[in-house]
Amino acid sequence: MDKQELKIYEIMEVCLLAGKIILQSGGETYRVEDTMMRMAAAFGIEKTHSYVTPTGIIFSAEGDEPEPAKTRLIRISERSTDLKKVALVNSISRKISSGEVNLKEALEQLNEIDSLNLSFPIMIQVAAASLASGCFMIMFNGGWNDFIPAMISGGIGYFAFVYFHRFVPIRFFSEFLASFLIGFLSFLFVKIGLGHQLDKIIIGSVMSLVPGLLVTNAVRDLMAGHLVSGLSKGAEAFLTAFAIGSGIAIVFPFV
Structure with missing residues (x-):
């Protein structure tokens, strides 16, 4: 050479x-x-x-x-x-x-x-996800009396997602298990009287798992003519949304 x-x-x-x-x-x-x-x-x-x-x-x-x-x-x-x-x-x-x-x-x-590992420590990520869950719940017209339950559900759900992903490298299963836990905790809070609007608590809590960046990149790639990448990222975002929806759906028959 x-x-x-x-x-x-x-x-x-x-x-x-x-x-x-x-x-x-x-x-x-x-x-x-x-x-x-x-x-x-x-x-x-x-x-x-x-x-x-x-x-x-x-x-x-x-x-x-x-x-x-x-x-x-x-x-x-x-x-x-x-x-x-x-x-x-x-x-x-x-x-x-x-x-x-x-x-x-x-x-x-x-x-x-x-x-380099530039990610924030896991507890800071959980705290941010917890706070974001409560704020998203308020943004979706939830009541302030559900702020704490949404924070707890969202924080524990995000921690479960990170924890499960370390043992099961397939994101679908970790997202499914995390969303199931969020749904179960939200139902539990409403059942014992600490929460009031189950739908608002769940919506706010799962927002930290929603694939916002994937959807944005998929649309951007499709608009730029990168059809394979756009469709692939769109399919990945769909699987994530399906995992979240499936995990929550399992809880609803017990409501």
Whole structure:
């Protein structure tokens, strides 16, 4: 492998790593493709092609004629929401475009971002989900006397979702079990007299599980013409909504 070919592969590695971080962190498909193509252009490769789906990235770069195009594939197995990482990768992309960062520095910084765990501690996440559940309940015209039950149900439900997901990596089952627990706790609060409007408590409590970012990205990708990614994310959002609805539905026959 000559130096020119080796450099192309190094550039592709940087571009794919940036795309992988954005896609795993909840970024849109168009953002992944645009970032990879801009970074490759800044390093001197003008002719690039990318094909991005929620589960994988195919990236192709054409060197000088008559060299054939180089193509690499990377698999995406885990996806979460971490917009801080998306912002950090975008910042590195802008520095590459302006010439502030070279290829080696970009690779080191991207590897550092990839290894970071920028998520808030679990108890802060639970506290935020709990407070959001109570506020959503009020937003849906619930009464203030149901604020505390909604907070407790939503917080425990979100904690159960995170806890179950560690043991069962399939999101459908963890979302199903968490929503069932939310429905059961909401019914229990109403049964013992601490809660009053069962529907409002449940609606507020499950909002922390609702796939808002997935729906937004699915619509954005469909509007941008990324039909495969848009439909895939839409199907994933539908499965999440179905899991939440199914978990709640099991509780209602006992109401």
